[in-house]
Amino acid sequence: MLVLGSQKPHLDPMTVLIDKRGNSVEKRVRHPEKANRPETEVLRKPAWIRVKAPTSKGYNETRKIVQDKGLVTVCEEAACPNIGECWEKSHATFMILGEICTRACAFCNVSTGLPQQVDINEPRKIGEAVKEMKLQHVVITSVDRDDLADGGAQHFVDVINAIREASPKTTVEILTPDFLRKGDAVDTVIDARPDVFNHNLETVPRLYLKIRPGARYYHSMRLLERVKERDPSQFTKSGLMVGLGETKQEVMQVMDDMRSAGIDFLTIGQYLQPTRKHAPVDRFVTPEEFKAYETIAKAKGFLLVSASPLTRSSYHADSDFAKLQAARRVQFTA
Numbered sequence: 001m002l003v004l005g006s007q008k009p010h011l012d013p014m015t016v017l018i019d020k021r022g023n024s025v026e027k028r029v030r031h032p033e034k035a036n037r038p039e040t041e042v043l044r045k046p047a048w049i050r051v052k053a054p055t056s057k058g059y060n061e062t063r064k065i066v067q068d069k070g071l072v073t074v075c076e077e078a079a080c081p082n083i084g085e086c087w088e089k090s091h092a093t094f095m096i097l098g099e100i101c102t103r104a105c106a107f108c109n110v111s112t113g114l115p116q117q118v119d120i121n122e123p124r125k126i127g128e129a130v131k132e133m134k135l136q137h138v139v140i141t142s143v144d145r146d147d148l149a150d151g152g153a154q155h156f157v158d159v160i161n162a163i164r165e166a167s168p169k170t171t172v173e174i175l176t177p178d179f180l181r182k183g184d185a186v187d188t189v190i191d192a193r194p195d196v197f198n199h200n201l202e203t204v205p206r207l208y209l210k211i212r213p214g215a216r217y218y219h220s221m222r223l224l225e226r227v228k229e230r231d232p233s234q235f236t237k238s239g240l241m242v243g244l245g246e247t248k249q250e251v252m253q254v255m256d257d258m259r260s261a262g263i264d265f266l267t268i269g270q271y272l273q274p275t276r277k278h279a280p281v282d283r284f285v286t287p288e289e290f291k292a293y294e295t296i297a298k299a300k301g302f303l304l305v306s307a308s309p310l311t312r313s314s315y316h317a318d319s320d321f322a323k324l325q326a327a328r329r330v331q332f333t334a
Contacts, residue, residue, distance in 0.1 A: 030111040031277060033104045039276035046284050049270060049309040058088035065132055066092060069125045072099045086315070093139040093175070093314040094126050096159055097152045101143035103214040107202070107241065109274035110143060118148070123158040127166030137195075137318035138163060141175035144214070151177060153185040157192040171195040171321055173237075175313055178220050186223055190230045196265075196321060197227045198237040200313060201258070204250040211244060211279055225261035232262075235303075235324050239267035239313045242293075245282040251293065255300050264303040265324060268293050269311035285309065303327040 029035065066073055072095045086092065100115040101108070119125075130138050140159055145152040160172050173196035179186045190197065205217040224236050238258055242251065251268075258266060268290065273281050287309060294307040304324050306316070 030109070031104070031275070033112055034275075034277040037277050040273075040280040042273050042276055043281050043284070045272070048287055049272070049284070051310070056088040062088075062092055062133070065129055069129045071122075071125060071129060072096075091135075091314075091318060092133070093141055093317075094129070094159075095141050095143065096122055096126070097142040097145050097148075097155055099143065102146040103144040105202075105214065106211045106279040107244070107271060107274075109278070115143065115145060115147060118145075118152070118155055123155070123162035126159055127162035130163050130170055131166045135167065135170050135318075137171045137173065137321050139173045139175060139198075139314040139317050141314075142177060144177040146180075146214075149182070150185040150188070151179040151182040153179060153182065153188045156189045160192045160194055173198060173314070173317055173321065175200065176223075178215055178223060180214075180216065180219055186226060187230060190227050190234070193231065194234065196235045196237055196317075196324070197224075198239070198265075198313060199224055200239040201254060202239070202241055203244055204240075204246045204254055206250060207244055207246060221257055221261050224258075224263055228262035235265060235321075235328075236261075236263045237265035237267070237313075238263050239269070239311075241271040242268060242285045243271040243281050243283055244279065252296060255297050255302075259300050259302070264328075265320070266297050266302045266305050266307075267311050267313055267315075268297075268305075268307040269315075270309040303331065 073092050095110075097118060098115045099111055100113045101110045102112075102115065104112045126140070140156070140163075142152055142156070156174060156176065160174070163170055163172055172194045174189070174194045175198040176186070176189060178199065179189075199220060201217065201220055202215075203211045208215065208217050224238060227234055227236050240251065240254060255266065270285055271279075271281060273279065290307045290309060290311075294305045297305040297307065304320060304327055306320060
């Protein structure tokens with residue numbers, strides 16, 4: 001663990017922190033921890049995952065609301081390829097607790113370092129944005145905040161409550177960090193009763209040390225299982241990236257682990273390398289292979305499966321929530 005500056009939070013031993021609070025050049029570097037890593041070739045994307053640059057009126061209107069409220073979206077920070085399509089439809093995934101993450105995952109484009117102070121007005125601003133955008137369903141995610149005693153759990157609760165006060169008919173989906181070494185902090189979030197509780201496994205256990213070194217596979221799986229134990233009515237969801245070097249057998253084992261934890265909804269998408277300093281793409285998984293994964297996952301008992309090259313955690317989240325509800329009704333009447 002490397003901590004520069006006076007702040008000394010309690011952190012995961014494998015968490016890498018770089019202080020970017022000063023006025024140095026480093027402040028403008030998104031991934032200082034990757035600066036000395038060798039560059040790798042960025043493979044040319046196949047035709048099936050190329051997207052058009054966002055230029056629509058709807059996209060610009062959504063962008064203006066986000067900017068006017070001073071909010072952060074994972075759509076921008078993670079360089080999501082679907083931003084044009086989603087923002088055109090006024091769908092945005094809000095990223096709370098700042099734009100700087102305390103982890104240094106090898107796949108992620110979100111900035112790494114020591115975060116700034118939590119914005120206590122953020123819940124109100126998000127509630128206002130949700131109301132102004134007339135969202136029927138909203139997704140809230142966050143950076144990892146290992147520097148906070150509860151990992152940001154109470155802030156998630158405050159945001160959920162603010163949304164429900166500003167826009168009571170909007171359903172709320174959360175995509176949380178793992179709250180590693182934060183005790184029972186996650187229970188606070190579960191008890192706020194989001195409509196969907198999502199936490200991504202991201203990859204297979206064998207690749208965790210390389211791809212997600214600050215996290216623990218079985219801790220993440222246990223977190224999702226805890227949601228079902230504490231509130232069985234909540235939908236649980238998790239996602240995987242493929243194309244990182246995993247095998248089909250490993251992916252199927254993760255599916256089995258997820259079903260053992262009671263996870264309802266599985267998303268699988270192609271990993272895309274953000275920069276030459278990030279983990280390289282091992283291969284591009286074909287649409288036919290994604291279809292096969294979807295068929296296998298459905299046979300294993302997931303209520304819903306979304307598997308395609310461009311699938312991301314919050315991609316089509318609004319329509320997928322309606323499908324989840326419908327699938328549960330069918331399950332209860334079967």
